[in-house]
Amino acid sequence: MKSLLNRSEFYLALLILLLCVVIGSLNPHFFALQNILGFLKTSSVNGILAVGVLFVLILGGTPDVSFTAIAQVVEYVVVLATLRWGGDIAVGFFIACALGAALGAVNGFLIHYFRVTTIIVTIATFNVYYGLLYVMTGGGVIFVVPRFFKDFGEYLILPTTDASGGVFGLSLLTVLWAGALALGWFILRRTFLGRSILAMGGNEIAAERLGIRTFWVRMFVFAFVGLLSGVAAIAHTAIVLSAIPNSIVGKELEVIAAVVLGGASLFGGKGTITGTLLGVLLFAVLRNGLVLLNISSYWYDVAIGIAITVGVSFSAFQQLRSRRSKVNVIVAQAA
């Protein structure tokens, strides 16, 4: 029990529950299965991106900010390619994963080879990727995407008809998100590669001394982030059914904030899949709640800001408290 109280995940879960109770008591529709399944579907894009962000944060250094640009580029390219040459969802996934991983690997290579901080390199590649997208497309919007995106986005597992005749069920996109979480958990917890990522986040020199091939671990992490960005791009297209050059870009801080709120450290070596899930859920509930309570969506940014401030202060406070209690122990002996 004590260890549970020391985990930030516990408080985050508590906060989400509290939020749910408040929103639900003001608008009982919140607890309707349709509603919950609905926001679990729309949050899948952020949720998948967040798994990648978690990996980068654990590896250490500073966050990657280019993943939304990668997703954006992938979205555009996949839609264009499948429009021109045809294909199905499998082709879409293949292009998305390959292109995403390649763009991510470029980040990894630059960061490792030139020993530049992640945030600097990714600000640069963000601008290159995103800029090139605009140069090549002229910022044009594609309003019609191939049919298979719609089928994919609307596919429901266990479809049910509600009283008013609407059909709802578990979206494939939510399953995709769950898959990303499961894969992330498996890599981090059950593979040597995952432990190497944690080890490098804790002490990279020590990891090198152990013979961990830090270059390849880093390349993996950034390629993995790129790959997940590609998957998120597919999910995003399946939801919005269009390709607009600035529809994903701009979300990066929100996703990073969710992961940090979930307990990942900006200094590396720390972070969990559970926390990441909770961080994304908190924002999802918050956004959904504001809609249900008819509050202007502008308040969403304010609410996110407050959530981050509270979350970060809380973990800082916890650290401070544990440090203070240690000092008291020493002093008590002296007195």
Added chain:
Amino acid sequence: MTDDLLRLSNIDKRFAGVHALKGVDFSLRSGEVRCLVGENGSGKSTLIKIISGVVRPNEGEIWVAGEKVSNPTANEMIRRGVHVIYQDLSLFPNLTVAENIAMPHVAESGKVLIDWSNINATARQAMARINAKIDADAVVGELPVGLQQMVAICRALTGDVKLLILDEPTASLTKVEIDQLLNVVADMKSRGISIIFITHKLDEVLKVADTVTGLRDGSIVGTFERSALDNDKLVEIVTGGPVDQSRFRLAKRERKKLLEVRNLTKRFNFADVSFDLYEGEILGIAGVIGSGRSELAIALFGVDPADRGSIVVDGRERRIASVQDSVEAGFACVPENRLTQGLALKRSVADNLIAAAIESCVGPFRLIDRNHRDALIAKWIASLSIKANDPQVAVETLSGGNQQRVVIGKWLATAPKIFILDGPTVGVDIAAKSSIHQIVRSLAAEGAGVILISDEVPELIRNTNRILLMRSGRIQGEIESDAVTSDELQRMVEAA
């Protein structure tokens, strides 16, 4: 000899222009504890790096257990049972004790998947080998340094270790932790593991060593049996000269009272501390960690001010609530931990030296007079003989002794009346140590009052004229430095 575990013959190593090791021969038996002593730059670390395969020698041969190692890489030496515990311990602060211990084992196995029960079993086994009782699920970064050291040792023990190299393992340990470590060393020796132990602390050498090898300027001075050594002989081996046995003498002069402390109290830290300090004096404070000695120092310096009591400097009552108050009253302080409290490590020697006295370089419009500043910096570098190629290099690149001189210089530049030094020679080599002692004595000779806090009783006796004994936050007594021997004072300090 055939029963040599390790034999190096005619090892030669040059780094860009520096001849780090000059034809070194070295051998070690199984189960032998060898201490390696020498000043910074004598070639100790190069020798260790060559034995552990991190650095390749230009010439020479390495033999392990009678076999010549033709390709001495780090992995190859580990495979042959040579493990190093680096000073920084090389642990993963974010991972648990069990995982830290088992990590090399897992890495070596080359398995893709992680078997947690295997990790826990490996860790338990290793800990059992030295009877270490550490919570396997604890996060390493939250453990005290002493336990972290144990974790690092356990980690080496997961492999088939034949030779364990400990690089200054005691530098940041408390006395109790050091004793535990020395016990573990003895235990490993009894299991036939050879140890190479590197330390600047000669009392540890005498406690732990079977044999001692001295290095000076890249050559071996000699290898000696423990029975043939005492403290003075060791100093001679390290420095190449006789021991400086001189003692600090109070200059005969009109004694003017500089500082009068009365009933200074800080809750949970120290209580009713009263003492005087006169011009030209070096006043020692002896006491174990937690006795309140360092807390007293930082209270006088305003870092963590006292709750009540009076501080009178030069006949004037002073309220010290901040470092600014303290500096204004004429205090300067070399803190217990120079790396975290005394220096901006990434900044240059020049910036660090001028940090406290920058106010004196301010000219019209509050701009900095650069000529005056550079002149001051040059003056202190010269007068403290700080060895830095360029005042613009980062302080972290300097040796411990030179770093400490920078801290002292920083405060000397403010011309303090009262100088508090807390453990000024921790982690510096013997030559640098005696030169810091000279600096401290000359401070006193120039009329400052010095308060010297140290763990090392001989250092206190030789460099002070009076010693206050602190225990449980109170001053237990005052001793004339001439009237007590090291052993007597050590017993007084330890008596709880």
